[in-house]
Amino acid sequence: MKKSHITLLFVYALVIVFSIVTLILDSFHLSIKELVNNVEQLNQLIFSIVLLTISLTIMLLFVSMLLNYNSHRRIFKNLRRIVHNQPIEAGEDELSQMMMQLSEKTQSLTQQLQRTENVDLAKKEDIIQEERKRIARDLHDTVSQELFAAVMILSGISYSLPTIDRDSLQEQLKNTEAILTNAQNDLRVMLLHLRPTELEGRSLKQGLEMIVQEIQDKSTITVTFKTNLKTLPKPIEDHLFRIVQEFISNTLKHAKADHLDIYLHQTERSVQLKMIDNGVGFDVEEAKKISYGLKNMEDRVTDMAGSFQMISAPNQGVTMTIVLPLVGEYNE
Known part of the structure; x- marks a missing residue:
């Protein structure tokens, strides 16, 4: 309790004591002059007044503390109910009204957060389902079909082995080998695409050097990789x-390219990614309507407040340029 409150209670007690003393003096027809002349009665009166004043002050303090305790208890009870998103007890005073508004806002924010999380979960589930469908479709359209063709050729060879001549056998075995090689390359492309997005402790x-080395070891495409990267924030990396994985996956799967260039250039205020292949190219506007991967790359750049440009045409290869701003602590 504040000192000003204690002082106010003491003054209030003095006023009450003064009123009581005045009432007593009037009741017994005593005067101040008579009391002054009788020292013993005056001392007894003064002692009684002081004792009464202290008693009243203590009583008022106790009552005030009790009221304060009940008020705090009610506030804590309402706060606890607010934390647990439970309705609170309404009151007529200003504090109760403010607590009621706080409870309503808390419940509203909780509902909005739940709706947002539910929407995010639904979107993630949709993305997972789309990825599963895409993987299943890719497996069916590439690896599964190629393996089926290889099995059919080998089955035909096995059936006609006693009558087939050596040249035909050699030609069909070469075709089978080519089909199985394509299936193996397609599977590698899919595994590259499914690599975790995290760099697992790497810069x-x-x-990127690991991916480039893997491409050069397991495919016939030539890769040029140049960079002057320093330190980038983890989300941007x-x-x-x-994005680089997505572009490489599309190049290996669709472009029929024999050369791929990857350039990463970092300045004080930005980082630029440029990727070029010399493949068959495609119509960019048409691809945006049906390509989940292309839209995914563009969405990632948008999330980082960057600029995204994809240039291509049939038989003209593909050039992708991305520029991301570096602000605040990232450019130090």
Whole structure:
């Protein structure tokens, strides 16, 4: 309790004591002059007044503390109910009205958060389902069909082995080998695409060098990789890593290219990613309507407040340019 409140209670007690003393003096027809002349009665009166004043002050303090305790208890009870999203007890005073408004806002924010999380979960589930469908479709359209064709050829060879001549046998075995090689390459492309988005403790440069080495070891495409990267924030590294994976996957799967260039250039205020292949190219506007991967790359760049440009045409290869701003602590 504040000192001003205690002082106010003491003054209030003095006023009550003064009123009681005046009432007593009037009741017994005593005067101040008579009391002054009788020292013993005056001392007794003064002692009684002081004792009464202290008693009243203590009583008022106790009553005030009790009221304060009940008020705090009611506030804590309402706060506890607010934390647990339970309705609170309404009151007529200003504090109760403010608590009621706080309870309503808390419940509203909780409902909005739940709706947002539910929407995010639904979107994630949709993305997972779309990825599963895409993987199943890719497996069916590439690896599964190629393996089926290889099995049919080998079955035909096995059936006609006693009558088939050596040249035909050699030609069909070469065809089977080519089909199985294509299936193996398609499977590698899918595994590359499904690599985790996290760099697993590596820097972006180290992660990309690992992918480039893997491509050169397991495919016939030539890759040029040049960079002057320094330090980038982890979210930007993860996004760029995933974008590079997506572009490489599309190049290996669709472009029929024999050369791929990857350039990463970092300045004080931005980082630029440029990727070029010399493949068959495609119509960019048409691809945007049906390509989930292309839209995914563009959405990632948008999330990072960057600019995205994809240039291509049939038989003209593909050029992708991405520029991301570096602000605040990221450019130090």
